[in-house]
Amino acid sequence: MAAVSTLTVTAGLLTHAPSVSAQDSANFLSGQTVSEDAELLLEANDLTYDFDRDIITARGDVQVYYDGNTVQAAEIIFNRASQQLFAKGNVIFLDTEGNVLRTEELQMSEDFAEAFARSLQIDMPNRTRFIAEQARRKDGNVTTIENGVYTVYTNPSRPAGKAPLWRIRSKTIVHDKQEKVIRFEHASLELFGKPIIYAPYLSMPDPTVKRHSGFLIPNWVIADKLGFGVNVPYYWALSPHRDLTTTFTPLTKQGLFADFEFRQRFQKGKFTLAAGGIYQLDPDQFNTQRADSDTRGAFRTTGEFNVSGAWNLGWDVTYKSDRAFFEDYSFTSWGGNETSRVYFEGLTERNGLSVNAYAFQIAQADYISSNFNANGFSPVGSSLQSKQPFVLPVADYDFVFADPVLDGELALTANFTSLTREETDAFSIDGGTTARFRGVDGTFSRFSMDGTWRRTFIDPLGQSFTPFAYMKGDLFFLASPDSDVTALANESFVGRAMPAVGLEYSYPIIASFDGGNQIFEPIAQIIARPNEQRIGELPNDDAQSIVFDTTTLFDTDKFSGFDRAEGGTRLNVGLNYKLQLDSGHYLTGLFGRSYHLAGNNSYKIPDILGATQDSGLETDLSDYVGSLYLDTKYGIKLGTQARFDKDDFSVNRLQAQASAIYGPLVSSVAYAFLDAQPNVGIVDRREELLGSASLRLQDNWRVFGSMRYDLQNSNIVQDGIGVGYDDEGFSLSMSYSEDRSRNDGDTTNKVLFFRVGLRTLGNTQFQSNSMNSN
Structure with a gap:
């Protein structure tokens, strides 16, 4: 018998051996190729080369590294004659893409064109x-x-x-x-x-x-007015930067609903285009307040593009055939907004410009009560949609000077707004005698500028003094106004100016103690101005919301927009308190009020809407406002805002919310109270309680629920309950909810929702709507 010539190396290390090709260690799933210049590193306890049979054998904790790939095994044999590699014993192969293959035996050819394994697992x-x-x-x-x-x-x-x-x-x-x-x-x-x-x-x-073309997981639909249906989407991967989803939903009562959504991405932006609709087989299922046509549908497009540098152009535009389309056909995959917007904007460190255009399609039903009949402006059955304005444009410019002016900061703000309304938007607060106007017909335009200067001084005692001054100017134009609403019927242009000077003072007093610190900070602010001009003679579209609380207490002008400009001399005072404990607890609170000192009180004299008369600022001594926020290290948070009557300290407005995380329980509760506002037609106080909770059971199961309760009328507005299961590869949830808050002619909207999700495969959901229940 001929002798066998071998070379044995103990604790061997072999490098620069391209003939033991690591192409043998290429990606088992993807079959990726390795670099021709790659070098192989082989480590083993024993390395044997059989010269006669041209076989290399590595044993004992064998590891092969080649071009980012790794093979580990108890033994690896490379037959140079047959160009085959055999790995045995607890084989683990890790490729460059992170895939891990485990098996007991792995056989592959040198170029990896052929490979075979038994009892394998690939992660x-x-x-x-x-x-x-x-x-x-x-x-x-x-x-x-x-x-x-x-x-x-x-x-x-x-x-x-x-x-x-x-x-x-x-x-x-x-x-x-x-x-x-x-x-x-x-x-x-x-x-x-x-x-x-x-x-x-x-x-x-x-x-x-x-991204890959193919059918997506179907969803299920069942509703009183729609019948039973299956939502079948198909995804089209048209290119690396373009795709399309088409969905067909046959409904047993209404026929075939079809919609699509197209998406395109460019180097400097993206846009989407979506549309859907149906020819209803049984339109009588819906009352005419919701829709009066057999054909219903909607269209939406969004986009955003970088034009140059900091400048972006974008849009989000929705059109629907009727106000209730998205409520009745809520299973559409792309949805829609009531507000359509086109914008052009740019922002730098110290200045910004935005130009917007808006259009509105509301979902609210038209008034059916004669209480809304306001001197002929809002007859019963008139369309609320026709009273929505087209806003084109709203242009805002802000600029802060980089260099100090008189050692202070100077900022400029400009706004131009033009809107057109087809019909005067009016309502009555007392059954027809007194009218209030949210907007007037015709085209209303306004140009406003505001220059504000301020500077802060801090003395050796820590007292802070901030003098400030501003100058506001407005130019109004109203074309074809309703002569019974505004004084501009006989004037083309009206100018208005509002100069102001003021001073803000604060003195934070810090008191430290063992375990934390607290800060007492009295704050006072005084502003001197002339009287506001033309109150009640000009339209008011953007300053209708008057919320007086601690967040607006120290606003120099508490109106929410440019159409109103606060006048007269006013003093705002408050006490701010903060407590910080080393243990992690944090408490902050603010309490104060406002004093009208001289001139006409802008909040006392009603404009065409009259919203200021119940604001808490309409008297020389305002209501009191307070806020409190508590954060504990135990996961409990509490926040509240309140306004108290100036005479008897009764609550006129209160918002409170609390959240807690305790072990498996996550919960939140919110309370809201708003007293009657007869000057805007709200004759009854409103009081509601909203709560929600989720409880995790064991590791994966959870139950959840929520309720919104009207305390004033003693009824449930919304409620829901559900159960869910969540795992790393599987999720399931089932919920039932009721909603009685919709002003659309239906009393209760009931929804049964069922969803199953399998990670990497997709999810399916079932939704049942009962929209006409008493």
Whole structure:
């Protein structure tokens, strides 16, 4: 017998051996190629080279590194004659894309065009897993897995023999690298180890594909007025930067609903285009307050583009055939807004410009009560939609000077607004005698400028003095106004100016103690101005919301917009308190009021809307306002805002909210109270309580619920309850809710919602609406 010539190295290290090609260690799934210049590093306890048979054998903690790929095994044999590599014993292969293959034996050719493994497991970076009896790779492209299972990673605490929540078991799994698709033949979806759905054929994109054409998971719809339907979406991957989703929903009562959404991305922007509609087979299911046509639909487009540098152009435009379209067909995938907007804006460190155009399509039903009949301006049955303005444009410019002016900061603000309304928007506060106007017909334009200067001084005692001054100027134009509403019927242009000077003072007093510190800070602010001009003679569209609380106490002008300009001399005072404990507890509060000292009180004299008369500022001594915020280290947070009557300290307005996280329980509660506002037609006080909670049961189950309760009328406005299950690869939720708050001719909207989600595969949902229940 001839002797065998061998070379044995103990604790061997072999480098620069390209003939032991690491192409053998290429990606088992993707079949990626390795660099021709890559160098191989092999480490082993023993390394043997059989010269006669031209075989290299590495044993004992063998590790091969090549071009970013790693192979670990108890033994690796490379047959140079047959150009085959064999890895045995606890084989772990990690490729450059993060895929991990585990098996007991792995056989591959030098160029990796052919490969074979038994009893393997492949874990991918997206936490999905393939398990199979055997897998074979052929022609460097197609990998075939026999008797395989596809699932997600299971929780490490799950018993080894327990089946995962869901998995796809297939007789044959074929991965085509060139087509980037994984096909399942004779497949079944198993839930908790039990097959629930069988399919002779399934397919999905491989993990390297982010976008792939195909059907998405269907959703289910059932509603009193729609019948039963199945929402079937199809996704079209048109290009790397362009895609389309088309969805068809056959409904047993109303026919075929169809919609699409197109998305396009460019180097400097993106846009979407969506539309949907239906020809209703039974339109009589809906009352005429909701829709009076057989054909209903909607259109929406969004976009945003960088024009140059800091300048962006964008839009979000929605058009719907009727006000209730998105309520009745809420399963549309893209939705819509009541406000359409087109904008052009730019922002730098010290200045910004934005130009906007707005249009509104409201969902609110028209008034049906004669109490809203205001001297002929709002007859019963008139369209609220026709009273919504087109706003074109609203231009805002802000600029802060970089260099100090008189050692202080000077900022400029400018606004131009022009809006057109077809019909005067009016209502009555007392059944027809007294009218209030949210807007007037015709075209209303206003140009405003505001220059504000301020400077802060701090003396050696820590007292802060901030003198300030501002000058506001407005120019109004109203074309074709209603002569019964404004004084501009006989004037084309009206100018208005409002100069002001003032001083703000504060003195924070810090008191430290063992365990924390507290700050007492008295604050006072005085502003001297002339009287506001033309009150009640000019339209008011952007200064209708008057909320007097601690957030606006020290605003030099408490109106929310430019159409009103506060006048007269006013003093605002308050006491700010802060408590900070080293243990982590934090408490802050503010209490104060406002004094009208001289001139006409802008909040006492009503404009065409009259919203200021119940604001708490209409008297020389205002209501009191206070706020409190508490944050504990135990997950409990409390915040409240309140306004108290100046005479008897009764509550005129109160908002309070609290949230808590305690172990598995997450909860929140909010309370709102608003006293009657007869000057704007609200004759009854409003008081509501809103609460929600979610309780986690064990590791994955949770129950949740919410309720909105009208304390004044003793009825439930909204309520809902549900149960959910969440795992790393599976989610399920079922909820039931009722809504009695919609002003649309229906008393109660009931929704049953059911959703199932499988990670990487998609989700399906079931929604049932009962929209006409008493």
